Amino acid sequence: MPTKTTSRVQALVRHALEEQDARGHQGELPDGKVTLRLQATDFYWLSQLAELMDASRTRAASQLLSAAIRDAAQTAGLPTKGEAFQTAFQAFLAQEFPHETSPPADT
Numbered sequence: 001m002p003t004k005t006t007s008r009v010q011a012l013v014r015h016a017l018e019e020q021d022a023r024g025h026q027g028e029l030p031d032g033k034v035t036l037r038l039q040a041t042d043f044y045w046l047s048q049l050a051e052l053m054d055a056s057r058t059r060a061a062s063q064l065l066s067a068a069i070r071d072a073a074q075t076a077g078l079p080t081k082g083e084a085f086q087t088a089f090q091a092f093l094a095q096e097f098p099h100e101t102s103p104p105a106d107t
Contacts, residue, residue, distance in 0.1 A: 008067035
């Protein structure tokens with residue numbers, strides 16, 4: 001029987017449940033800001049997931065969006081590893097986060 005790979009969103013939810021049990025890591029996210037307007041149904045699901053993840057809606061939205069973006073980048077075939085990615089990523093960091101002294105952690 002074929003095995004379905006776990007998406008980053010599924011992995012994030014599983015990790016959140018494990019974290020909730022262990023009361024572990026509370027690391028900070030990079031300083032990137034985006035304002036979103038959600039439909040009522042999506043806002044409801046976000047609220048439910050935030051409660052499940054034992055996080056604020058903002059933190060839950062950030063983590064879920066990050067996981068979805070990474071899944072989409074991989075699905076689109078964008079380079080996510082290697083020298084070409086690192087070069088482009090470092091240029092992006094220099095432009096978008098000029099005051100950062102080190103790259104943000106990969107969470």
